[in-house]
Amino acid sequence: MTEHRDRRAVLADAAIELVAARGIRGLTHRAVDAQAGMPSGTTSAYYRTWKALLTGLVRRLADLDRIDLERRALAAEGPLLGEPQDIPVTADGVNRLAEATAAVIDHWLSAGRTRTLARHVCALEAAHDPELRELLAPHNDAARASASAFLARAGVRDTDRRGRDYVACINGLILDRLVGVGASIAPLPGTQESRDELHQSIRSLLEAMIRPEGSR
Structure with missing residues (x-):
């Protein structure tokens, strides 16, 4: 067996x-x-x-993502990476979450680039294949739920929509670095410069989302 x-x-x-x-x-x-x-x-x-x-x-992609996150000890660090309940909603907590998310994204763009390309190819194919879209749904739903939970703890309103927005922004960041303009002008994936730039972008996104609406 x-x-x-x-x-x-x-x-x-x-x-x-x-x-x-x-x-x-x-x-x-x-x-x-x-x-x-x-x-x-x-x-x-x-x-x-x-x-x-x-x-x-598709199932192998999901298994490898999970194994990768567990191996890198990132499975409990927050949106995209697992459940965020252990991350405090403070400036330091937001910074830690952004740093951890940046690290795994950079890994997916360097050592895990082949898998990331395949995942996006499948996502595009799912637009024409309802069965494939259904297979991909649990992974996507888990990421959105995790993001929504963190934002809810930060007192953000309409967390379902904001969680979707957060994951959409992260996915867009990955896609840009993979095949968009970022692929040619962003720092080389796998370097500290790449991780630092991703960290800054994700931290800014999180800070904007949890900032009180009246102060925006």
Whole structure:
């Protein structure tokens, strides 16, 4: 059983690499066999249909994100990273949250860039695929709920909408650094300069969101 799970993970990892390099149309059973260095027909034995293969890829992305966050001891640091209840709503707490979020985003843009590319390819494909959108929903919902919880503790009104706004801004920041203007003018991902700039941007966003409405 362990070997079966390991083989599925190897194939899903190969699928992630393919989607990141070639887009969703590059995802075929034969291409995954070749990418994984497996005999022809191996992928079909574990993922019978293209939809099953895509589902396996999305679930593997979610598993790797969770493992990555746990390994980096960031799973309890706040929005995007887990539950924010241990982060105090103070200037220092906001700074810590921004710093932790910046660190994981920078990781996803450097060592985890292939996975991040594949995730965004799947997100775009989900616009035309309700089943894929449903598969991605739990991950997206968890991030929004975590952000809303932190903002609620800060006394922010309409936290559901503000939580969605926060996650949308973070996703936009990642996408810009991945394929937008930021990809060519922002500091190189994986450097302290990159983490510092992300930290400053995220801290400014959080400070603006928790600032009393009358003082804006």
